[in-house]
Amino acid sequence: MQQSQTEKLKPVQLSPLPETPTVSVLISNYNYARYIGETIESVLCQTYPHFEIIVCDDGSTDNSCEIIETYVQKDNRIKLIRKKNAGVAIALNRAYEQSKGEIVCILDADDLWINNKLQKVIEAFKCNPKSGFVIHNVVEIDGQGNYVKLAPKLERLASGWMAPYALANGGLVKHIPPASALCLRREITNLIFPLNPAMVRNTDSLIYRLAPLITEIAAIEEILSKFRLHGANATSAKTITPDLIERGQVSAKLVHEEQKKFLQDFYGSEIADQLTDQHQNIIFCHECYLLSRLKKESKAARAKAHQRLITHPEFNTTFSWYKPHRWLVQYDLPDVLFTFLFQQIYGQGHLKRLGKWLLRKKLNASFVHG
Incomplete structure (x- = not known):
């Protein structure tokens, strides 16, 4: 990775492309x-x-x-x-x-x-x-x-x-x-x-x-x-599992570390220090809450993860009311109801399988009549 020096956060200046670039x-x-x-x-x-x-x-x-x-x-x-x-x-x-x-x-x-x-x-x-x-x-x-x-x-x-x-x-x-x-x-x-x-x-x-x-x-x-x-x-992956989420978070942590190093090398410590931790990321907060439920963590840990998610500034835009994901995470649901909804959205629940079957029929029909 090449290093560059710049005084502030700004895009790299690019040279003009040739007429027919390779x-x-x-x-x-x-x-x-x-x-x-x-x-x-x-x-x-x-x-x-x-x-x-x-x-x-x-x-x-x-x-x-x-x-x-x-x-x-x-x-x-x-x-x-x-x-x-x-x-x-x-x-x-x-x-x-x-x-x-x-x-x-x-x-x-x-x-x-x-x-x-x-x-x-x-x-x-x-x-x-x-x-x-x-x-x-x-x-x-x-x-x-x-x-x-x-x-x-x-x-x-x-x-x-x-x-x-x-x-x-x-x-x-x-x-x-x-x-x-x-x-x-x-x-x-x-x-x-x-x-x-x-x-x-x-x-x-x-x-x-x-x-x-x-x-x-x-x-x-x-x-x-x-x-x-x-x-x-x-x-x-057909079903989201705790192991799948955790492996993804390991990769995300490595990428975040790479970003920090990259910013340090390219811009310097003043810009690198502005990189916030992953809890500022709505996707990371969502994963943390799902993990707390799937791994049956303590009520205190679950409540903390839930609060961090629903108070995130991007929660309403990411989980709009017409999306089923909103109903899964809006409230700290009882375990039985959470498990049922989770299987329909992220697992292989009966409603999800039915939806996929109906979608396949619709797609096949569109190709036959199209």
């Missing part, structure tokens, strides 16, 4: 032979042709590399790096070392891009010359490529200069999509990479939690990628 597509792959070919094809079908694809295989034990090699032999824009299994962060670091493009895009080995994604991203960077970070919306698909739902994953996207908000909000900027929708100028990635290899889960959060601290965000509301949910990725 896009470096970084893919970390581990045992995704089932998906990697389709993922690469989604890049090769882009309407914008000036790109390179760098796939770092993280010690796959399936036939991923054989599949990737068939593409390498057919298109000199594709490069394969092989390494022993050591995690996504190191794989992305190795891919980044070999990249040369003025724009860097992350693509998970199981996700897909819409064919005009790169063209839209280039246009967004050129229309927003102060933005070194472009994001867009995504739609969820299942392991077979069927739509989980037709609506975008995010109701809205973050945009603009969000660093002051991030400092006051425990380091979090909400409404940022997952890895395959993250696109950055090289001036920004040069300051972020290499990623901390200790970050073995949710590695993309290192990117989207550091980039807003140094550059403006430009948002494309359009859906430009398909985010795959399946049994092999962490995001597809």
Whole structure:
């Protein structure tokens, strides 16, 4: 990670892009032979042709590399790096070392891009010359490529200069999509990479939690990628458990520490000290309350977590009355009622399964009659 010196919190100044900038597509792959070919094809079908694809295989034990090699032999824009299994962060670091493009895009080995994604991203960077970070919306698909739902994953996207908000909000900027929708100028990635290899889960959060601290965000509301949910990725977990929440919080703590170090290196201690702790983050407060209930902590501990959540300044905007999540956390419900509602919202309760079945029927009908 390069160091820079600046006197106050402000976006990095960016140089003008060339007329046809090269896009470096970084893919970390581990045992995704089932998906990697389709993922690469989604890049090769882009309407914008000036790109390179760098796939770092993280010690796959399936036939991923054989599949990737068939593409390498057919298109000199594709490069394969092989390494022993050591995690996504190191794989992305190795891919980044070999990249040369003025724009860097992350693509998970199981996700897909819409064919005009790169063209839209280039246009967004050129229309927003102060933005070194472009994001867009995504739609969820299942392991077979069927739509989980037709609506975008995010109701809205973050945009603009969000660093002051991030400092006051425990380091979090909400409404940022997952890895395959993250696109950055090289001036920004040069300051972020290499990623901390200790970050073995949710590695993309290192990117989207550091980039807003140094550059403006430009948002494309359009859906430009398909985010795959399946049994092999962490995001597809069907039921939220205490273990899942705690593992996520371990990753979040590491990211928060990385943010603190990054701010110290880039801005100095005066700015770094302005980064608030994670209890200023509504999502963290929500997780802490759920943990207190799921782990059956003492009434005092539960009451403290509940009070911290419902008095958070963003509670009403995050948990609006029409969302079922509000009814789960608004009041400190009796255990029996809490458990029932939790299973319907975050588990595999009967009402949730019924809702999914009705949604699948609706989606299938829309494709038949569409």
